[in-house]
Amino acid sequence: MRAVIALPLVWLGIFFLLPFVLVLAIALGTNAPDSVPPVALGLSFANFKLLFTDDLYLAAWLISLRIAATSTLVALLLGYPMAYAIARAAPARRPLLLMLVVLPFWTSVLIRIYAWMGLLARNGLLDQFLRWTGLAENPGTIIGTEWAIHLGIVYAYLPFMVLPLYATLEKLDTGLLEAAADLGARPLAAFLTVTLPLSLPGIVAGCLLVFIPSVGEFVIPDLLGGTETLMIGKVLWDEFFTNGDWPLASAVAICLLVLLLGPLALFQRQQARSLERRR
Amino acid sequence: MSDPIVRLEGLTKRFGAVAAVDGVDLDVVGGELFALLGGSGCGKTTLLRLLAGFETPDAGRILIDGKDMTGVPPHLRPVNMMFQSYALFPHMNVAENVGYGLRREGVAKSEAAVRVADALTQVQLTDFAQRRPAQLSGGQRQRVALARALVKRPRLLLLDEPLAALDRKLREGTRFELVRLQEELGLTFIMVTHDQEEAMSMATRLAVMEAGRIVQTGSPREVYERPASRFIADFIGHANILKVPGGRWIALRPEKIALFAARPDTAHAFAGRIVDIAYEGSRSLCRVALDDGRTILASMSDDAFHRGQNVWLGWAADAGHPLEA
Numbered sequence: 001m002r003a004v005i006a007l008p009l010v011w012l013g014i015f016f017l018l019p020f021v022l023v024l025a026i027a028l029g030t031n032a033p034d035s036v037p038p039v040a041l042g043l044s045f046a047n048f049k050l051l052f053t054d055d056l057y058l059a060a061w062l063i064s065l066r067i068a069a070t071s072t073l074v075a076l077l078l079g080y081p082m083a084y085a086i087a088r089a090a091p092a093r094r095p096l097l098l099m100l101v102v103l104p105f106w107t108s109v110l111i112r113i114y115a116w117m118g119l120l121a122r123n124g125l126l127d128q129f130l131r132w133t134g135l136a137e138n139p140g141t142i143i144g145t146e147w148a149i150h151l152g153i154v155y156a157y158l159p160f161m162v163l164p165l166y167a168t169l170e171k172l173d174t175g176l177l178e179a180a181a182d183l184g185a186r187p188l189a190a191f192l193t194v195t196l197p198l199s200l201p202g203i204v205a206g207c208l209l210v211f212i213p214s215v216g217e218f219v220i221p222d223l224l225g226g227t228e229t230l231m232i233g234k235v236l237w238d239e240f241f242t243n244g245d246w247p248l249a250s251a252v253a254i255c256l257l258v259l260l261l262g263p264l265a266l267f268q269r270q271q272a273r274s275l276e277r278r279r
Numbered sequence: 280m281s282d283p284i285v286r287l288e289g290l291t292k293r294f295g296a297v298a299a300v301d302g303v304d305l306d307v308v309g310g311e312l313f314a315l316l317g318g319s320g321c322g323k324t325t326l327l328r329l330l331a332g333f334e335t336p337d338a339g340r341i342l343i344d345g346k347d348m349t350g351v352p353p354h355l356r357p358v359n360m361m362f363q364s365y366a367l368f369p370h371m372n373v374a375e376n377v378g379y380g381l382r383r384e385g386v387a388k389s390e391a392a393v394r395v396a397d398a399l400t401q402v403q404l405t406d407f408a409q410r411r412p413a414q415l416s417g418g419q420r421q422r423v424a425l426a427r428a429l430v431k432r433p434r435l436l437l438l439d440e441p442l443a444a445l446d447r448k449l450r451e452g453t454r455f456e457l458v459r460l461q462e463e464l465g466l467t468f469i470m471v472t473h474d475q476e477e478a479m480s481m482a483t484r485l486a487v488m489e490a491g492r493i494v495q496t497g498s499p500r501e502v503y504e505r506p507a508s509r510f511i512a513d514f515i516g517h518a519n520i521l522k523v524p525g526g527r528w529i530a531l532r533p534e535k536i537a538l539f540a541a542r543p544d545t546a547h548a549f550a551g552r553i554v555d556i557a558y559e560g561s562r563s564l565c566r567v568a569l570d571d572g573r574t575i576l577a578s579m580s581d582d583a584f585h586r587g588q589n590v591w592l593g594w595a596a597d598a599g600h601p602l603e604a
Contacts, residue, residue, distance in 0.1 A: 173364075173366070175362060175364055175366040176366050176368060178331075178333055178353070178360075178362070178366065179360075179362060179366035179367075179368070180368075180379070180383075181332075181333075181352070181353040181354045182331055182332075182353050182354070182358075182359055182360045182428075183354075183359065183379050183380035183383055183427065183428075183431065184354050184380050184383035184384055184431070185354055185379075185383045186354055186383075189383060190354075193379070194368060197370050198369070198370055
């Protein structure tokens with residue numbers, strides 16, 4: 001019994017806590033380009049200070065939060081009708097529809113984002129199609145813009161929105177909607193007063209599952225975004241691999257983690273509450 | 280008879296090849312407590328759902344107050360329903376549940392508050408206004424559902440098995456409570472039930488349904504004493520269904536049969552032996568095996584005879600009710 005509990009704790013200790021302590025130690029050190037690894041350990045808060053004083057980092061934070069927030073909203077607006085339609089589909093068809101939602105996971109996200117590059121690139125498939133239909137002579141491309149980043153994030157994380165929403169909508173008793181209609185609620189009013197509040201746990205879970213990883217997203221802004229859109233995940237990558245500044249990159253990582261603690265705690269609490277309610 | 284509040288004309292609803300409701304004609308007048316009685320699958324709940332607007336008929340018309348309601352969506356019908364599962368909104372407290380219909384109507388907040396308080400008083404739930412449905416007992420939930428429907432002052436209240444989810448003791452008290460409210464408020468109730476005792480004790484009039492059709496309509500006494508068919512005679516209360524000379528059938532209620540120690544001089548007299556006695560409080564029901572092989576149920580108001588005893592059964596010439604089918 002004790003071993004069963006100890007095993008995951010040991011696992012978490014070695015593979016999560018220990019690396020975290022290492023990253024924290026590096027973040028408190030200073031850059032030493034000539035040594036291996038390029039860090040001089042110490043107890044300096046200079047890296048953190050820089051993060052909060054240099055406009056570049058602050059801007060990257062704000063851009064990341066903004067892009068994550070708008071992408072989450074778009075994913076919610078797209079995912080809710082999808083989840084609703086699946087939950088209201090004939091029971092025999094639901095497994096197929098759900099499988100279609102998770103089907104993209106069978107391919108690595110990296111490859112799928114590369115596929116988007118091919119689709120959106122200048123003279124890419126979309127361009128060729130638009131020219132062929134005669135809709136646009138010289139369509140140009142959205143690659144390198146924030147539009148492309150939003151598109152990529154919404155595309156990649158939509159299943160994380162649909163699945164928790166489906167789980168709450170599927171459980172919704174349709175008798176409640178009949179009761180609402182019987183008491184004089186038009187379909188829209190019934191949706192707003194019954195369906196929407198009762199699916200709130202699914203909305204919160206779906207939004208957090210999309211928002212949290214989106215904030216630190218690196219692959220999508222790197223491949224689809226331009227140089228002027230600096231999301232914090234990309235800044236981290238640049239500091240580490242391009243500038244070779246391990247301590248500063250570590251400080252960015254720590255700040256990212258701290259920033260997401262709030263939403264993560266919210267998610268945990270909400271999950272625990274919905275578990276309790278089910279009991 | 281005054282103009283009916285509800286008139287159904289040739290109402291038909293099919294699910295696939297099965298006609299759940301099959302050409303039903305029915306009038307219900309104001310102030311009635313009308314019961315739709317039948318076994319499971321007889322179409323009584325579908326009929327109620329057609330009235331509420333949750334199902335669309337395949338043929339026929341529904342008139343409420345003389346207005347054609349066929350095709351009118353549920354939220355525009357002057358009808359409210361009390362659901363078998365109660366369908367209370369779990370995210371609202373009792374007062375919010377009861378006030379829901381008034382908010383949809385756009386009733387002013389101050390007036391709505393008064394009406395909600397009145398409705399809660401009517402069902403004795405004033406102290407529970409702030410509770411969530413999950414914090415209530417089954418009986419309390421049933422009363423919230425009732426208050427939620429009553430507060431709208433509907434022309435017609437539909438009740439789908441209103442007592443089915445309650446335990447026996449509570450069910451009997453609630454029967455009287457529902458009848459009292461219906462009379463005091465002067466409302467029209469249409470109630471669906473599978474429980475013939477419930478229908479008999481509450482309804483002013485009832486319709487017996489079988490396979491999507493109404494097979495008999497009448498007051499509880501009429502249906503009990505003059506059942507139209509063998510099915511109804513058997514479904515409602517206890518009945519002996521006997522073949523009489525000429526190939527006709529009659530229904531003979533146990534209380535029309537008397538037990539005697541010696542051959543009585545009644546119009547009909549048969550000898551037999553008591554094989555079983557079921558004590559039912561005010562009376563006992565005896566199963567008597569006649570010498571000719573038939574088994575008859577007779578009711579006994581004292582304990583003059585005991586099991587295994589040889590007795591005579593006697594009944595009057597007009598005790599049996601001839602059945603048409």
